[in-house]
Amino acid sequence: MRICLLSLDMLGPIHNGGIGTAFTSLAEALAAAGHDVTLAYPADHTETAPLSHWVRHYAGRGIRLECLYARGEDKRLALAAYHWLKRRDFDAIHFHEWRGIGHFLVKARRQGLAFRDTALICQLHSPSEWHREYSHRFATGHGELERAWLERGSAEGADLVISPSRYMLDWVREAGWRLPERAIVLPNLLPAGFACREPTRGPVGELVFFGRLEERKGLALFCQAIGLMITAGAPPRRVTFLGKVGEMGNESALRYIGRAAQAWNFPWAVRNDLDVLGARDFLAAPGRIAVIASIMENSPYTVLECLAAGIPFLAADCGGVAELVAEEDRGRVLYRRTADDLAALLVRTLRDGAPGARPAFDLGANRENWLALHQAPLAAARPEPAGEPPLVSICMATFNRHGLLAEAIASVEAQTYPRVELVLVDDASTDPAARSFLDSLEPRFAARGWQLLRNPENLYLGATRNRAAAAARGEFLLFMDDDNLARPDEVESFVRAARHSDAEILTSQFYFFAGRGAGPDRIPEMPNHWIPLGGPVPLGFFANPFGDANFLVRRDVFEQLGAFSTDRASFEDWEFLLRAATAGRRIECLPETLYAYRVNEAAMLRSMSLTDAHRSFRRVMRAWADAPPSPDMRAALVHAADMGMHELHKPPPGARLPLNGAEAFCAVSDEALARGDRETARNLMAQACRLEPENRELRLALIGLGGGDPAELDEVGPELLPAARLALRCLRLAGDMAAAEALAARLAHLGVQP
Structure with missing residues (x-):
């Protein structure tokens, strides 16, 4: 079987991330079982050796590492991964929900654009909303809404969802995620060569905080417990913090520990440079016990590695931790998530020695379960939609731009889709050359059965587009600006996506180009500016996440929504799409760049005054005010309040030292x-x-x-x-x-x- 594992975390380039460990361990197991395995790493970031080194490293293990060297925000990395993968033929693609790296894969498959015979498998590891909730962090920007949307979509559109814990499956369902029918629990695998041992017991003198140094990993609770031990007259001889340095509130965790340690009467140290095997060897030294003090966990590798290596540990009974520990051993090594309980268990451990614990499942059998999953085809057959291709009416408004209009019309004439009509409405052009050009179009339009209409007076964009829609004969309407250039397969792609996904409104990616001259000979596949997503709805109250005015919509839906408003202002597309979204209409955004968007100095948005901008945004606010109360509106209000609190409590300006430098x-x-x-x-x-x-x-x-x-x-x-x-x-x-x-x-x- 040809299998790809798509991950933004990778053992080697990244020191010791849990997601990277999970994906690398699975890749090693699949390759050892004879599968053709590719690790796809979309980013260009490395914390260690150059990526070329890791390509050779994985090749020596029978694994192909493909580095895409993409840069930018999460959705740009996800889009780059989609374009790379759509040109390749894999039987199965694994991806994590974290940062939404698989979002465009599941969208493209749902829209019938790619991956028809490929199984898309999403692994649940660390949803950003879950992480932020238990890290006690305010939202810092609208990017949090976007990331949560990407992550949720990655899981909801997959063929199969795999979680390493029952806890995380329950959490995402309670958060409203609509998971596919096939959603199973499979604990994570360990890296190849990980030496498993029986649990060891013995005296303890050094406590090792094991995990990233941050709030969610329980750093504050651990330091509080140490203070209680000192008060009780039973301090440890030494404390080491083993993990990457994160943040505590508005300061470095390293400085936080330094402040907490002012009352300590014993030495402490930090090791933030060890990989998985190095951390295991460090913890295995006599006299040490790992303390995993997390506020909340999914299925932490810290616990799994200690169980497998026989390393003494204590852990908070939270999230999916107990699912890893044999039931009869939980009372000895797990504690309630309070500083008092942790301090009491630490004092008892220093007095009586380290307790031992065993895994709740057989590690070898777990490996076989993962391999068995890949012994049969995982993708279900997807039939093509039946019936005659629907007629699409391209609705275009124009005003005094005959030169640009000619190019736009030529791109419509070049469409590969067989059933297209163009409805062109002139908004009372005043330029004699423009009016003469429109006259010359009459015979061409008549020959094709297209329509050319003229407004008796200038009505502006909303009313002019509505007139085109009212005259249209198609089942679908495609709105297009008179200076845009359509890719030859634009209409074909939109219709295919609409018929496969049952979406009522579809937007797409697009490519910006400047000037009044000819457009690009070929429209690049990656957008060079904005990447719309088709949602989420809460973000639509603050910005337009849905897409541009160049969208496809079912004609009956357009009419039911009341068409465009007719204010002499901009943002009629944003207002319409927000009204549609709050009304529960299904909006999809294609990952394909289907048209080129011309930017010139005379364009409405670029020449907009402050007064026009205010009037245009009030138009969007009207859609918000008219929307009925809903979970989406509540989510938007909570997000706005969260961002307001962040502004009140954000760190002071100034240079900060790199956390791990x-x-x-x-x-x-x-x-x-x-x-x-x-x-x-x-x-x-x-x-x-x-x-x-x-x-x-x-x-x-x-x-x-x-x-x-x-x-x-x-x-x-x-x-x-x-x-x-x-x-x-x-x-x-x-x-x-x-x-x-x-x-x-x-x-x-x-x-x-x-």
């Missing part, structure tokens, strides 16, 4: 040293050196804190004198006189007074 570790190391916590300062500086191993100044600073390799003192040159002097002062303050004397001698050799 060496500079951030140096800053917190300096703060620890200022408090007299030399061992913690050394631990943090050592981590800075791991992140920038070639930085000799950092290595000298580490030597000054009593760490590192003293032999490096022999390599001190003039360019490192400031760092060397600082290291010398630190060594003397620490009483490490032997190292201080060696460094002083080196400085004297360079002719510098230490």
Whole structure:
């Protein structure tokens, strides 16, 4: 079977993401079973070696890694993935709901445009609304509504949805997601070569917070529990934080820990550089226990890896965590999600030693279940719509633009769809050349059975388009501007999508081009500016997510919705589409770029005054005000309030250090040293050196804190004198006189007074 796994998270380019681990592990298992496996990575981002390195790395494992090198917002990455995949022939495509990377795949298949014989499989891992809810984060922009729409659509249009936990299936259903009939639970797989062991027990002296350093992973609760342990007179000997540094409120989690640790009387460290196998080896060292303190989890790899490797751990009983742990072991390693319960369990563990736990399922059998899923065809046959192709009436308004109009008409004449009529309405053009050109069109239109109508006075766009629609004979209306250029298969694609999807209104992608000259010879497949989605409805109250005025609509639906309003203002398309959406009409947006949109200085939107803009937007607000109360309206109001709270509580302006960079570790190391916590300062500086191993100044600073390799003192040159002097002062303050004397001698050799 030819299988593609499409993921924005990938082991190798990304250090230790859970989604990347899941997709890479599945790819390894499928390749080992003899399948032809491709990993598709849409982005160009790497945290480690160049992507070319990882292409060779995966090739050595029998897996083809394809890097698409796309950039931009989530929907642009998803659209790039669609265009790449539609030209290839896979039996099955796996994708995650996270960031909606599969959104356009399921839309294209629903619209009959691609993937007719391909199974589309969505894995549920981390919906953004779920993550934001349990991370206690306000909405920062309208992008959250868009991302949630992309994610939800990815799952709802799939043939099969797979969740690693029953909990997440229940959560998305309660959130209103309409999942396909086939929605199953299959726990995640472990990477190839992951060594499984029996659970180990023994004394514990070091607590290891295991997970990303952020609110949802329980960092605040863990620090509170440590404080309770100190109050109870039972502190740990050492604490290590193992995971990427995130944010806590408006500050770095690293700085948050530094503030919390001011009351600690023991050293602490952070390791943010380890991959899956490195983290396992770190945790397996004697005397350590992993603490997984999450506020909420789906099916965390942190727990699965500890269970499989026999590593001692404690975890919050939340989300899908308990589904991973054998029922008889849950009472020993799981705790209620409170600081008091965690502190009590930690004190007991330090006193009695680490408890052991086993997985709730057989890891080998789980692997076989994943493989069995791919032993039979997964895609159901999809019949082609029957019946005669419907007539499509292209409704076009024009005013004093005969040169551009000629190009637009030529693109209509080039359509591949057999049943098209053009209804052209002149909005009382005043230019003699334009009127003469219209006269010349009469015989051409008559020969084709097309219609040319003229307004007795200028009525503006809404009324002129309505007149074209009223005269149209087609089952479908396609509105088109007189300066746009249609792709030859525009009408054919729209009709195909309408008949396959049962959508009542369809929009599409489009390509901007500038000037009054000829348009592009070929319309590129990727839009170069706006990417409409056809929704979501709540976003439609703030911006137009639906599409441009160049849309296809069933004529009866257009009439039932009352046609366009006739204000002498813009945004009649946005207003109409919002009215349609709030009335429950089905709107679909094609992933194909079906026309070129001309931008010129005389265009209405570009020449709009502030007064015109206000009048036009009031037109949209009228559609909002007229809409009946609905869940979509409530969602829009909640989103607006959420964004307002974000504005009140957003961080102050100014430069911030990269969360996971060496500079951030140096800053917190300096703060620890200022408090007299030399061992913690050394631990943090050592981590800075791991992140920038070639930085000799950092290595000298580490030597000054009593760490590192003293032999490096022999390599001190003039360019490192400031760092060397600082290291010398630190060594003397620490009483490490032997190292201080060696460094002083080196400085004297360079002719510098230490």
